[in-house]
Amino acid sequence: MHELSLAGGIVKLVEDAQARDHFKRVSHLRLEAGALAGVEVRALRFALDAVSPGTCLEGARIDIDEPAGTAWCMRCAASVSIASRTDPCPSCGGHQIQPTGGTELRVLDLLVHND
Amino acid sequence: MCVVCGCANPTATPPEQAHVAVNASTGDLHYGAGAARVSVPGMSQARAIKLEADVLGENNRIAATNRAHFASHGVTAYNLVSSPGSGKTTLLCATIEFLKQHAPNLPLAVIEGDQQTSNDADRIRATGASAIQVNTGKGCHLDAQMVADAFGRLDLHGHSHAHGHGHAGHAHDHHHAESLLFIENVGNLVCPAMWDLGEAAKIAILSVTEGEDKPLKYPDMFAAAKLMVLNKTDLLPYLDFDVPKCIEYARRVNPGIEVLLVSAKTGAGLDAWVEWLMHPQD
Numbered sequence A: 001m002h003e004l005s006l007a008g009g010i011v012k013l014v015e016d017a018q019a020r021d022h023f024k025r026v027s028h029l030r031l032e033a034g035a036l037a038g039v040e041v042r043a044l045r046f047a048l049d050a051v052s053p054g055t056c057l058e059g060a061r062i063d064i065d066e067p068a069g070t071a072w073c074m075r076c077a078a079s080v081s082i083a084s085r086t087d088p089c090p091s092c093g094g095h096q097i098q099p100t101g102g103t104e105l106r107v108l109d110l111l112v113h114n115d
Numbered sequence B: 001m002c003v004v005c006g007c008a009n010p011t012a013t014p015p016e017q018a019h020v021a022v023n024a025s026t027g028d029l030h031y032g033a034g035a036a037r038v039s040v041p042g043m044s045q046a047r048a049i050k051l052e053a054d055v056l057g058e059n060n061r062i063a064a065t066n067r068a069h070f071a072s073h074g075v076t077a078y079n080l081v082s083s084p085g086s087g088k089t090t091l092l093c094a095t096i097e098f099l100k101q102h103a104p105n106l107p108l109a110v111i112e113g114d115q116q117t118s119n120d121a122d123r124i125r126a127t128g129a130s131a132i133q134v135n136t137g138k139g140c141h142l143d144a145q146m147v148a149d150a151f152g153r154l155d156l157h158g159h160s161h162a163h164g165h166g167h168a169g170h171a172h173d174h175h176h177a178e179s180l181l182f183i184e185n186v187g188n189l190v191c192p193a194m195w196d197l198g199e200a201a202k203i204a205i206l207s208v209t210e211g212e213d214k215p216l217k218y219p220d221m222f223a224a225a226k227l228m229v230l231n232k233t234d235l236l237p238y239l240d241f242d243v244p245k246c247i248e249y250a251r252r253v254n255p256g257i258e259v260l261l262v263s264a265k266t267g268a269g270l271d272a273w274v275e276w277l278m279h280p281q282d
Helices: A004-019 A041-051 B013-018 B057-072 B088-103 B117-127 B144-152 B155-161 B221-223 B232-238 B243-253 B270-278
Strands: A025-033 A063-066 A069-073 A078-082 A098-103 A107-114 B020-022 B028-032 B045-054 B077-081 B107-112 B130-135 B179-184 B201-207 B227-231 B256-260
Touching: A004 A025, A004 A041, A004 A107, A004 B045, A004 B057, A004 B130, A025 A041, A041 A063, A078 A098, B045 B057, B057 B077, B057 B144, B088 B107, B088 B179, B088 B270, B107 B144, B107 B155, B117 B130, B130 B144, B130 B221, B144 B155, B179 B243, B201 B221, B221 B243, B227 B243, B243 B256
Parallel strands: A025 A063, B077 B179, B077 B201, B107 B130, B107 B179, B201 B227, B227 B256
Antiparallel strands: A025 A107, A069 A078, A069 A098, A107 B045, B020 B028
């Protein structure tokens, strides 16, 4: 359940932004959790619901983009799409692949209000 | 709105159906197979703030500080990760005893992570090595701040201070470890994969009583590890554990992972293991 720690990190990033930009509440938060980021999006939502009450994130709509995984296949010398780290290369079936995308876990942007 | 997943109507569309793939023949559930949820335009009268900030950025910043701190003290740190019961602490005790025989002047210390009890730190201290127990409470992993706090309390840190903090201008020879810090993470093959502690390498310990498909079941951890250590090899004659298959599985998720076989109980393979620890490759 490391998603609870991650949710705490998300709240901290938003509160740091609040300290810089002086807003009162967040109506909309957009996150990015790649398919290979090691994050269970359902658990992350549950954790955000648990930690946001009492913060400026309370009541905010939260959207989570889930970019697909991409990897470099050394045999094909090409970029390929994978859904998980255990997937073989869809072209050659080999496992000589290294993830290159879909590993990110980021706060993208937020809509904030002063009222 | 459903508070668990944010789906619009939990009665009409049970959350399970909204984002869980069900294998029709076996009934297996796979979370995380759902379509990407994309963003929706915002509201008027609102300001948009672009952050594009890494959620783990704060941890990674502290981990980078730890890494620099370790380097300035000539400390090579290893983050030992595994499921509970793989024999991490027994392997550490055997490693410490081995080093006492073969490198008696090598400074070393251990940071022990568990949810509760100081049992593991007590076992390490019984060997004569210094150890700090970190109890994470409800936490399922160590983070960089915990390691920073614990490192500051270790003799390894104080000992190095006697030689001057920072070693300004002194380039350490990183081909040979000057002192070792073992960080035994909370027994958990999922969460610790994501947290950089400032270590030179993550080392995944897998005991041969666990089943050779662990690297496929927990790919994030084996992808993050530089070395996989197969422990309890003295039990191989009594088990069906397929060592080549396990290595093949590990290399599916991490083509570059190195593999060592050891038995902490009999000492088999400890020489190669210690050789690896003493000569960290960049």
